[in-house]
Amino acid sequence: MTAVLSRPVLSATVPGRHPLLPVVGGGEHVPLLPAGSAPYADLDVAASAPALAAVAEAVTAALPGYASVHRGAGWRSQRTTAAYEAARDTVAAFVGARDGDVAVFTRNTTDALALLAGCVPAGERVVVLDCEHHADLLPWQRRGPVTVLPTEATVAATLRALGAELVRSRPALVAVTGASNVTGEALPLDEVVLLAHAAGARVVVDGAQLVPHRAFSLAASGADWVAFSGHKLYAPFGSGALVGRRDWLDEGPAYLPGGGAVTEVSVAETRWAAAPHRHEGGTPNVLGAVALAAACEALAALPDGALEAHERALRARLVEGLSALPGVRLLRIWADSAGPTGVVSFTVDGADPGHLAAVLSAEHGIGVRDGRFCAHPLLARLGVPGGAVRASVGVATTLADVDRLVAGVAAYLREGPRVAYEVVAGRWQPAADPRPGAAASARAAGCGPAGR
Known part of the structure; x- marks a missing residue:
């Protein structure tokens, strides 16, 4: 199957009508059941976004000169080192890093938050809400001490509870999502930062679902760190970043001990390098860093407000369409939240989410996510x-994609599935699926629930 690039046609009058940026694989047709084909509607961007065309081009351009970094005298090594460090500067600038901040390349958001967890001074408390993704919950639970604060019914009540907890327990760190991977909602970050700093605590933002979809600045927000993933930022080449204050990262134990993380080694002792190299032992993911920087550059080059307007239009159309369908419930964390990103989770009365997702895929060519989204406490709190x-949107999503999803759910409610389905290794699949590659897909379904 040949991947093609979708070409952007920016519209100043109708946000969401056309893709904002070209992506690899845009316009791909997929086989449907019981027959036919349709353009693939990717409404699973929150899990992993497609690669931007600019990202693929940057990686292709970097490959001929690829070499080791930091420890080679050859021309290719020097050029690759320069590209790697330039990528670091680009990524830091994209999230508004301050003078003195440091950017550490990681594998993804999970990796970045685990790295920071190892650098929080021993014995210091961390406060986190129970609505967080597991990546921003499990590292703090494992290291302890941690307070997992129950999420209240409103933003105002949650902020009051957070303020009271900060005064009571005086933690060193507050870990907070920049945008929920379930609903797109978030607490107002400026207020969280003010509360935390007033109590002497620092703030780390899980930016996995924020940074790809909204302008974010460490300097403007006052947050101390932000963690995010390349694969959600249209750079699926295995790189992410932790960007922010240097002091804990300079003093904490090396996250990945090895070559490049040290300045001197003897049998008796080791002298560790300062961050970022302290935490980037071994040969780093140079091409992943190049890809991440290319994605940052492409998004930063969009006209001011274009990305937010595009995704707001898509979300509004999606919420309006789904809300009009009988038996559909849209999930919300807070009744008074404002400005969510383009992530909408929903249930349908009497329908298994996995079955609905399988039907949307097989019969309509629509990719969505189903399950608990690595946010089990939040789904339990929301009663599901x-x-x-x-469903989640991005730069290549269009209003037509959203309309197809609404129409697909309506058809499911009206007619039910058109072919038979069965559960294979815990996942719904079309029974006796004749489409090429379907058997391998069914076998892979046993790999367990996916991430964000």
């Missing part, structure tokens, strides 16, 4: 411990 369906 068995999971939901999630």
Whole structure:
């Protein structure tokens, strides 16, 4: 199957009508059941976004000169080192890093938050809400001490509870999502930062679902760190970043001990390098860093407000369409939240989320996510411990994609599935699926629930 690039046609009058940026694989047709084909509607961007065309081009351009970094005298090594460090500067600038901040390349957001967890001074408390993704919950639970604060019904009540907890326990760090991977909602970050700093605590933002979809600045927000993933930022080449204050990262134990993380080694002792190299032992993911920087550059080059307007239009159309369907419930964390990103999770009365997702895929060519989205405590709090369906948008999503999803759910409610389905290794699949590659897909379904 040949991947093609979708070409952007920017519209100043109708946000969401056309893709904002070209992506690899845009316009791909997929086979449908019981027959036919359709353009693939990717509404699973929150899990992993497609590669931007600019990202693929940057990686292709970097490959001929690829070599080791930091420790080679050859021309290719010097050029690759320069590209790697330039990528670091680009990524830091994209999230508004301050003078003195440091950018550490990681594998993804999970990796970045685990790295920071190892650098929090021993014995210091961390406060986190129970609505967080597991990546921003499990590292703090494992290291302890941690306070997992129950999420209240409103933003105002949650902020009051957070303020009271900060005064009571005087933690060193508050870990907070920049945008929920389930609903797109978030607490107002400026207020969280003010509360935390007033109590002497620092703030790390899980930016996995924020940074690809909204302008974010460490300097403007006052947050101390932000963690994010390349694969959600249209750079699926295995790189992410932790960007922010240097002091804990300079003093904490090396996250990945090895070559490049040290300045001197003897049998008796080791002298560790300062951050970022302290935490980037071994040969780094140079091409992943190049890809991440290219994605940052492409998004930063969009006209001011274009990305937010595009995604707001898509979300509004999606919410309006789904809300009009009988038996559909849209999930919300807070009744008074404002400005969510383009992530909408929902349930359908009497429908298994996995079954609905399988039907949307096989019969309509629509990719969505189903399950508990690595946010089990939040799904339980929202009253859907068995999971939901999630639709999420990005730069290549269009209003037509959203309309197809709404029409697909309406057809499911009206007619039910058109072919038979069965559960294979815990996942719904079309029974006796004749499409090429379907058997391999069914076998892979046993790999377990996916991430964000």
